[in-house]
Amino acid sequence: MNKLQLLSNMILPKAVYVLAPLLLLLVGCAGPLAVNTQLSSATEAYNEAAQSAKVVEFAPVALKEAEEALEKSHSLWEAKADKSSVDHHAYIALQRTLIAKETAAFNEATKEISRGEVERQQVLLDVRSSEADQSEARARRAQEEARGAQEEARGAQEAARGAQEEARAERALADEARRTAELLAERVSELEARPTDRGLVLTLGDVLFETGKSDMRSAGMKNMDELASFLKEYPERNIMIEGFTDNVGSESFNMDLSNKRANSVKAAMVNRNIAENRIRTVGYGLQYPVANNDSATGRQQNRRVEIIISDKDGNIAPRGQ
Secondary structure, eight states: OOHHHHHHHHHHHHHHHHHHHHHHHHSSTTOOOOOOHHHHHHHHHHHHHHTOHHHHHHOHHHHHHHHHHHHHHHHHHHTTOOHHHHHHHHHHHHHHHHHHHHHHHHHHHHHHHHHSOOOHHIIIIIHHHHHHHHHHHHHHHHHHHHHHHHHHOGGGHHHHHHHHHHHHHHHHHHHHHHHHHHHHHHHHHHHTOEEETTEEEEEEEGGGBOTTOOSBOGGGHHHHHHHHHHHHHOTTOOEEEEEEOOSSSOHHHHHHHHHHHHHHHHHHHHHTTOOGGGEEEEEOTTOSOSSOTTSHHHHHHHSEEEEEEOOTTSOOOOOOO
16 A cells, blocks of 8 residues: 555545534434535535645645544534634634645655756756745635634634744744855856756866876865865755766876766865765766767866765765766
8 A cells, every 4th residue: 555545544534524413414314414614615625635646645734624624624613613604614624624725736846846957047047936935825814714713712812923934934944945056056157067867966077187297286276275164155965076088098097087086076075164964976088978989079078077066865866867
């Protein structure tokens, strides 16, 4: 049984549990009771969400919160509590159901975005902007819920204050996410890195080294300074340094040279106070060419060092073929 089926088995019976007592009360032996419009609307919205595989998979927590609020409203109505209390909890259930739908749509979209390679600005700005917009929307809904709770009953005032504090925190997180995304996009642009399915990749050509040697030229120090500065600003990110050569010379010579060049770049980072445990190196020699070795231009393109920058959790995907 996969995760989606398991979640469906857990949540859909709950939807039936919420509906069954309500239907029995509506069509029971004593005749139909008066219908609470607010509760009916909330129940209909919740059941629609609970039967959605997308909502079940991508927003189970929010859906559970909506279910709890709906059950509370139903219990109050069944106990013939004050209508304002029934309406209040039905309103909260409806709002949380809408939040569950919004959260599912957002999480699904985020998952789809992560599967493909997109432009640097889209990866680093659009997703964060979308997160910020979603956070602001949740904050506005929380404020509206708080105001509604204050109007319904005196006892809801405490909950309203809590919702307002949550809204301010959400806005602060949204603003911080946007600022972080904008700063990261700017720094990536300065590094001239490109997004790939392995992470951000910075390619350094053979201008860093003398022909057939691994000692770095002084002309490459600016690149090292910029990379070190970036790693200090983002200490959660690690790097993988990969060395490559053309096909001139023996395979063993090229493998040794590519390893030495990768380690030379690592040494430059360590000398700039970047911790060794954040750096991995590997030499591939003449493997994985990016151009044809039959021409001088192609061989020059193949003589390179690639630096892969990890994601925010420090992970780097392995190299494919």
